[in-house]
Amino acid sequence: MSIELCRTLIQLSFATPDAIAIDSAKKQLQTATDKQWEQCLATLGLHRLSPLVFYGLEVAGLTSLVPKSYLDRLQVAYQTTLKRNNIFLLTLDALLQRMQARDLHPTIWKGIALADSFYPNPGTRPMGDLDFAIFPEEMEEATRVFQSLGFRLDEQAETDDAVYFVNPMGVKCDVHHRVRLFEGIEPASLVTQLNPRHLQVETLQVLDPSTTLVHLVVHMDGHRHETGPLLSWILDIAFVLRKWGDRINLARVEAMMPDKTHWVSLMRSLRFLETELGETLPESLASAAREFEPLTLAEILRQRRLALWGLPHLRGWLRLGASQVDSQLRLQRPALVADDLLLWVGDFWRQRRTLRMADAR
Structure with a gap:
């Protein structure tokens, strides 16, 4: 069944399997039918796990057991994610360095922080944009920083809680100046400092x-x-x-x-x-x-x-x-x-x- 193949691939990429689990996975990979592979890859794509699964197969040394046409699709998903995330990381680095120079205090959310510091490799966690939270009183100066790096304000996407910036490379920044979920809570109690793995800035302020x-x-x-x-x-x-x-x-x-x-x-x-x-x-x-x-x-x-x-x-x-x-x-x-x-x-x-x-x- 394709669901069992999906479970095996996810476990291989997520956990550190022992010898028994590796042997079981090898048998399943070797006996999976084309239909099971097609269904499984469609499922992995729906759940944005193709890059992580490719990386996991590579680390486990099992890529040779995946039919080439399916392995190629997984590899393309990983390489595309890695390339895009490297652009995100370089962009974030430039933004943060300029914001720090102007004594601004952005909080980085979700995707990019996870890809940099929690997932095993930046290419294993897809994302669509860079998520920030910025104090309302810092938004005017932060806007100047975005504009100084070629970002323009996407006025059509603006909401009561957030504004959106996009640059010529297609990098989109989702910048929240109001976070209703945490209203009434002292902001300083919501954040911590994280030492990033793939940025030049020494610390990231994150939730x-x-x-x-x-x-x-x-x-x-x-x-x-x-x-x-x-x-x-x-x-x-x-x-x-x-x-x-x-x-x-x-x-x-x-x-x-x-x-x-x-x-x-x-x-x-x-x-x-x-x-x-x-x-x-x-x-x-x-x-x-x-x-x-x-x-x-x-x-x-x-x-x-x-x-x-x-x-x-x-x-x-x-x-x-x-x-x-x-x-x-x-x-x-x-x-x-x-x-x-x-x-x-x-x-x-x-x-x-x-x-x-x-x-x-």
């Missing part, structure tokens, strides 16, 4: 461990209705815990969550990492998570496919119906598995049951 965890979960949930769950976002959580697990304040994390939905998402994601990928969690987190049913790999893959169709909502049914006569529309969305909609009902009630349990705590 502290507990705040980072909250931000990742709330961001993931905020997009769930349109994207479904992404494995790459769940692995973000895992890489943060690997680096900072002993610094997570669980009570603070729970208190900062806007509602129980996010707490349940975190706990079920932790259980997924533990039960499906064999990740060892910090004991405080593992103990709290054991009260919750884990997300399963099949559930995550199913919900991602359905969300990209807009199912089970009416617009999704209309889109699915239209795709029966419009092959182009069908090619724009992932192929659905026969029982996706049937099993979604079980997913829905499992989530409801878990939420009721959390509310009763």
Whole structure:
């Protein structure tokens, strides 16, 4: 089954497998059919994991067991991500050096900080833009810095909370001057200093461990209705815990969550990492998570496919119906598995049951 091939590839790239796991993986890679490889690569692409999987295969010395056409696709995804992220890193370095010279205090969020300092290699974590938070009183001066490096303000994308800059190379910066999630909390208590691995600046100001965890979960949930769950976002959580697990304040994390939905998402994601990928969690987190049913790999893959169709909502049914006569529309969305909609009902009630349990705590 392609899901088992996907699980094996993710485990190879995410964990440090022992000799028994390597032998098992070799057998699976050698016996996988073309159909399984096609389905698996489509799934990895949907979850933005192709670069990480290629890197993991290379580190494990197993690239020779992957059929060349599929290995080439994985390698292209990795090389493209590495090239793009190197451009991001160079751009960020230039921005930060000029901001530091002007005594500005940006906080770097999510993708670029994860790619630089948490993932095994900058080419293993895809991203679409550079995320900043900047104090409102520093925005005017920060804007001058962006403009001095060739960025222009994208006025059409501006919101009440953020502005967006883009440069001629297509690098986009998402700059938040208001962060509603953390309003009312002393800003200095939300950040920490990180020593970057691939930048010339000596330190990055980033969200502290507990705040980072909250931000990742709330961001993931905020997009769930349109994207479904992404494995790459769940692995973000895992890489943060690997680096900072002993610094997570669980009570603070729970208190900062806007509602129980996010707490349940975190706990079920932790259980997924533990039960499906064999990740060892910090004991405080593992103990709290054991009260919750884990997300399963099949559930995550199913919900991602359905969300990209807009199912089970009416617009999704209309889109699915239209795709029966419009092959182009069908090619724009992932192929659905026969029982996706049937099993979604079980997913829905499992989530409801878990939420009721959390509310009763």
